[in-house]
Amino acid sequence: MFPTTFSFNEMVKIANNCDDAYDGLFFYAVKTTGIFCRPSCKSRSPKTENITFFQTVEEAKKAGFRPCKKCQPDKIHFNPMMDIVHDAERYILGHYTENLTWKQIAQNIGISPYHLGRIFKKQTARTLRVYLENIRVNKAVHLLRNTNLSLSDICYEVGFQSYSSFYHAFQKQTQYAPQQYRKQIDK
Ligand SMILES: [Zn+2]
Structure with a gap:
């Protein structure tokens, strides 16, 4: 149903972070409330087992979900x-x-x-460059949390052309240097 870009867990994390870089690319619906939202909606994070994802507004509506009044996911494509x-x-x-x-x-x-x-x-x-950096840093954070890849492997894996550009983009977005971030997780 989805482009292979996102795993279920990645989408859950994006929705929990309310990251508007992904608005319009997918929608999340909450089975217990019958409502669907943009990834950036600031409403309270639902339990993972109650979430289901849709790629379009039409699919979410067809499955019986109503658009959230707060984030108005159905207004995105106008x-x-x-x-x-x-x-x-x-x-x-x-x-x-x-x-x-x-x-x-x-x-x-x-x-x-x-x-x-x-x-x-x-x-x-935001500029295309900032958007691209956000995506790469988000993916780097995902890899830092879920793999044992070295920092330089992660840097090139997510598309940065040099370690220094990785370092600067990572620190700008997360307030941590990549190695600090990994230490935080390891604690
Ligand atoms: Zn919402």
Whole structure:
């Protein structure tokens, strides 16, 4: 049902973190309340066993869930500019481990890199670069928590081209250096 980008556990974590980088890419529904939300919804985190995921609003509605009044997941697709944003996000999620260029992303969507950059920034209040870094750091955090891979393996595994860019992006987003973060988990 889903692009292989996310595992169930990753989606649970994204929903618990209320990360709006994933809005529009999937929706979570809570069986006990009958309501579905965007990943970024600030409502209380439901129990994992009560969560189910959908890729589209239509699928969630068809399964009998109602849109949350707070985060209004059904309003996400009303802006055509957001389709471009979601196309870019999907492409990045499928290719973030590669040495991505903006040109490559823009070409895949069928608009110019200049317009893509402007639209993305305007709609999401962050640049493509920041978005890409967020995705890579999120994945690095996932690998740090769930594998014994070395920090440099993780750095290249998630698509950073140098350890220093990994280090800076990681620290900016988590407030920890990667090695500090691993120590925190090991405690
Ligand atoms: Zn909600």
